[in-house]
Amino acid sequence: MSIANQPLLELKNITKRFKDLTAVNGVNLTVASGEKLVIIGPSGSGKSTLLRSINMLEEIEEGTINFEGREVGYILRNGKRHPDRPQAISALRAEIGMVFQHFHLFPHMTVLGNVMEGPVTVQRKTANEARSIAINILEKVGLSDKRDVFPATLSGGQKQRVAIARALAMRPKLMLFDEPTSALDPELVGEVFDTIHTLADEGMTMIIVTHHMGFARELADRVIFMESGSFLAQGTPEELFSIAHDNERIRGFLNRLL
Amino acid sequence: MRNNIGRVLLALLFLWTMAGNCLGAVDYDHLFRQSSDLMAQGDLDGALNLLKQVPTPAPGEDAGAFVSSRMQAARIHASQKAPDKAIADCQEVLALFPDNSEARNFVAALREQAKPAWHTVLSDTIRFLPSLAKGALTTLLLVLCTMLVSPLGGLLVALGRISTLRPISGLCWLIIWFFRGTPLLLQLFFIYYGLPSLGITMSPLSAAVLGLGLNYSAYLGEIIRGAIQSIDHGQMEAAKAIGMSYGQAMRRIIIPQTYKRLMPPIGNEFIALIKDTALVSTIAMVELMRAADQLFNTYFNITALALAAVIYLLLTTIFTFIFEKIEYRAGIYEHR
Numbered sequence: 315m316s317i318a319n320q321p322l323l324e325l326k327n328i329t330k331r332f333k334d335l336t337a338v339n340g341v342n343l344t345v346a347s348g349e350k351l352v353i354i355g356p357s358g359s360g361k362s363t364l365l366r367s368i369n370m371l372e373e374i375e376e377g378t379i380n381f382e383g384r385e386v387g388y389i390l391r392n393g394k395r396h397p398d399r400p401q402a403i404s405a406l407r408a409e410i411g412m413v414f415q416h417f418h419l420f421p422h423m424t425v426l427g428n429v430m431e432g433p434v435t436v437q438r439k440t441a442n443e444a445r446s447i448a449i450n451i452l453e454k455v456g457l458s459d460k461r462d463v464f465p466a467t468l469s470g471g472q473k474q475r476v477a478i479a480r481a482l483a484m485r486p487k488l489m490l491f492d493e494p495t496s497a498l499d500p501e502l503v504g505e506v507f508d509t510i511h512t513l514a515d516e517g518m519t520m521i522i523v524t525h526h527m528g529f530a531r532e533l534a535d536r537v538i539f540m541e542s543g544s545f546l547a548q549g550t551p552e553e554l555f556s557i558a559h560d561n562e563r564i565r566g567f568l569n570r571l572l
Numbered sequence: 573m574r575n576n577i578g579r580v581l582l583a584l585l586f587l588w589t590m591a592g593n594c595l596g597a598v599d600y601d602h603l604f605r606q607s608s609d610l611m612a613q614g615d616l617d618g619a620l621n622l623l624k625q626v627p628t629p630a631p632g633e634d635a636g637a638f639v640s641s642r643m644q645a646a647r648i649h650a651s652q653k654a655p656d657k658a659i660a661d662c663q664e665v666l667a668l669f670p671d672n673s674e675a676r677n678f679v680a681a682l683r684e685q686a687k688p689a690w691h692t693v694l695s696d697t698i699r700f701l702p703s704l705a706k707g708a709l710t711t712l713l714l715v716l717c718t719m720l721v722s723p724l725g726g727l728l729v730a731l732g733r734i735s736t737l738r739p740i741s742g743l744c745w746l747i748i749w750f751f752r753g754t755p756l757l758l759q760l761f762f763i764y765y766g767l768p769s770l771g772i773t774m775s776p777l778s779a780a781v782l783g784l785g786l787n788y789s790a791y792l793g794e795i796i797r798g799a800i801q802s803i804d805h806g807q808m809e810a811a812k813a814i815g816m817s818y819g820q821a822m823r824r825i826i827i828p829q830t831y832k833r834l835m836p837p838i839g840n841e842f843i844a845l846i847k848d849t850a851l852v853s854t855i856a857m858v859e860l861m862r863a864a865d866q867l868f869n870t871y872f873n874i875t876a877l878a879l880a881a882v883i884y885l886l887l888t889t890i891f892t893f894i895f896e897k898i899e900y901r902a903g904i905y906e907h908r
Binding site for chain 1: 804806807809810811812813814815816817818820824825828829905906907
């Protein structure tokens with residue numbers, strides 16, 4: 315297999331259990347470089363858990379994660395599977411950006427400080443380098459004027475755009491969005507959606523877990539409908555909507571959203 | 573001392589007067605006897621009137637009776653709580669005999685008595701302040717050393733407690749359990765008097781800082797652990813998600829956010845610390861409490877204790893203001 319068509323991310327048989335609940339049940343997923351994948355599905359269907367398994371925020375019980383052709387996250391020791399060394403896990407996370415539903419900005423740092431934090435602390439860039447990276451990215455998300463304020467003074471939409479900028483500052487190869495618009499007032503969804511759309515247009519590989527159908531319709535290359543820890547259906551947006559026509563579960567879910 | 577000299581002088585004066593009388597200048601014996609009788613009957617004004625009948629002597633004339641009568645009048649006036657009149661009596665004597673020590677001493681004593689109470693307190697304060705200030709400096713030294721040591725110790729204990737490594741968290745639990753569970757006084761005794769039998773001897777200052785430091789580390793450890801665990805879990809996830817290690821996330825993201833929450837309870841602990849340093853007086857350190865106690869036992873003067881209370885209040889007030897300032901500064905990012 316040549317590098318060109320090698321998938322960026324390959325998940326095999328991912329299984330995550332919480333006590334007696336199987337949140338993710340033997341999921342296989344391949345994401346090509348530049349692909350925009352949207353995962354929809356009812357609450358508790360395992361979408362977020364799957365997303366968080368990719369960057370090791372959740373430890374999976376079974377399955378393998380391949381990132382850029384190498385297996386990551388876990389090592390075998392005495393025949394038993396263990397999480398990889400902390401440094402290796404951190405290195406993986408540094409290449410995968412993540413945006414959370416509740417932003418999780420660092421409240422004690424200014425907007426600029428938040429965006430500079432990764433390059434300075436993780437990538438050991440000088441303050442000047444990090445500052446010019448951060449200034450560029452803040453301009454891209456349209457928040458240059460908010461550079462020196464603390465997150466407490468921002469609206470929800472602005473906070474989420476800073477969170478996106480913070481992830482982008484690490485120059486990630488893959489972006490994970492965990493319900494990026496679910497905590498926002500409806501009138502603030504648009505600005506975050508636009509920011510993600512711009513990113514998609516630039517060719518960023520992304521996986522978006524969302525209830526916001528705009529993502530699925532307007533920027534998804536592929537939409538996956540997930541339920542009870544498994545993929546119930548997947549395809550292009552058009553395909554999924556036509557599948558929904560025949561599948562009562564999916565149709566019911568989409569009707570409630572639309 | 574001064575009183576004794578006065579008494580001796582009085583006796584001498586009396587003998588001299590008697591001698592003068594025997595020489596038969598003017599005989600005022602009758603007058604003195606009468607006035608003594610009136611005094612015995614309680615008629616002080618009558619006695620005074622009689623005494624005033626002794627005239628001012630002419631130059632060269634024998635002045636014994638005059639001096640005796642005026643000094644007697646002064647004593648009566650003093651007993652009537654009329655210090656001004658008593659002083660006037662003495663000054664009649666001093667006008668003729670400026671060097672008369674009995675009159676001068678009596679005036680001085682009257683003036684001293686006439687001074688207001690605050691004057692006495694002030695002179696006591698001036699007398700006690702040097703040794704109290706020295707004690708207060710020792711107290712301040714203890715407080716500052718402990719304030720430096722215990723947050724570091726507390727942070728270590730707190731991080732140990734939340735560690736996933738069981739031996740470390742167990743050990744830290746044990747440290748907190750012991751130092752919170754036994755009296756500070758006992759810990760100080762153990763370190764200062766007990767450790768030498770194990771071959772570890774230290775100066776009172778080191779023993780005191782070690783004892784206070786360990787004790788306060790245990791308390792601060794629990795406070796810091798609580799503050800760390802109160803920070804939204806999402807902060808740690810967000811830090812990890814951009815590739816930070818646990819240590820980087822703690823140092824850069826989690827711990828800085830605890831400062832504002834830590835200040836009120838840590839301020840409380842440090843105020844308690846200022847007063848707890850008084851326990852150190854039991855291991856041969858002369859700090860503020862010990863200094864006040866020594867003064868009190870020497871002079872039986874409660875001003876020493878009151879002054880110590882004022883100095884403690886001063887210290888706690890200053891630190892309260894400093895802590896409030898730090899708390900404000902630490903939380904400035906939350907202001908909208």
